Amino acid sequence: MGNAHRPDIRRAVFLDRDGTIAQYREYCCRPQDFRLLPGVGHAIRTLNHAGLAVIVMTNQSAIARGWLTGDVLEQIHRKMRRALSRVGARIDAIYVCPHHPDDGCACRKPGIAMLQQAAKDFELSLASSYVVGDRMLDVLSGRAAGSQTILVRSGHRLEPTNGVTPDHEAQDLSEAVAWILQQEGLQAGRGRPLAAARGPSDHAGVQR
Numbered sequence: 386m387g388n389a390h391r392p393d394i395r396r397a398v399f400l401d402r403d404g405t406i407a408q409y410r411e412y413c414c415r416p417q418d419f420r421l422l423p424g425v426g427h428a429i430r431t432l433n434h435a436g437l438a439v440i441v442m443t444n445q446s447a448i449a450r451g452w453l454t455g456d457v458l459e460q461i462h463r464k465m466r467r468a469l470s471r472v473g474a475r476i477d478a479i480y481v482c483p484h485h486p487d488d489g490c491a492c493r494k495p496g497i498a499m500l501q502q503a504a505k506d507f508e509l510s511l512a513s514s515y516v517v518g519d520r521m522l523d524v525l526s527g528r529a530a531g532s533q534t535i536l537v538r539s540g541h542r543l544e545p546t547n548g549v550t551p552d553h554e555a556q557d558l559s560e561a562v563a564w565i566l567q568q569e570g571l572q573a574g575r576g577r578p579l580a581a582a583r584g585p586s587d588h589a590g591v592q593r
């Protein structure tokens with residue numbers, strides 16, 4: 386199918402954090418444990434230049450488990466933004482689910498409350514947006530929201546798909562971005578100028 390390039394439709398690339406932007410760890414509870422994966426800065430900058438909003442969407446049950454505070458999470462995200470800004474890359478917003486899997490919240494992926502909140506905050510068309518992640522819960526969330534889904538193999542071990550297949554599979558975020566640009570009818574480095582996304586830049590959790 387593919388998105389015809391429609392500047393009038395505001396769309397986003399939703400990025401999972403651990404295993405997609407950063408080296409996979411089951412729980413990242415200290416800034417010194419957070420490391421960007423190779424190439425993600427340039428990949429994100431390419432999305433910025435293409436005029437797509439770049440929004441991080443991450444499950445952080447370590448908060449509910451008491452292993453991570455909101456303060457330390459903010460430090461980790463500052464480190465992420467700083468590292469990205471060194472190559473001129475920008476994340477427009479970060480949405481966090483701080484809940485425990487047993488809490489039954491709507492925001493924990495594969496739930497779609499974070500996607501819906503971002504769509505509201507940034508006036509996005511989810512049907513024209515993309516979800517990139519290293520786990521099936523990312524794919525399931527994107528699929529449930531009607532977005533195009535890309536599974537990257539840069540993080541978590543491969544999981545059973547139970548019949549749900551992503552729209553695309555990629556080695557890493559760079560490859561995923563190349564595919565997205567193809568869908569958009571764009572080539573790297575040839576995007577429109579930045580269409581700055583509106584809205585608050587950080588979201589310390591979607592409330593249940």
Ligand SMILES: [Mg+2]
Nearest residue numbers: 401403404519
């Ligand atoms: Mg992940």
Ligand SMILES: [Zn+2]
Nearest residue numbers: 482490492493
């Ligand atoms: Zn939640």
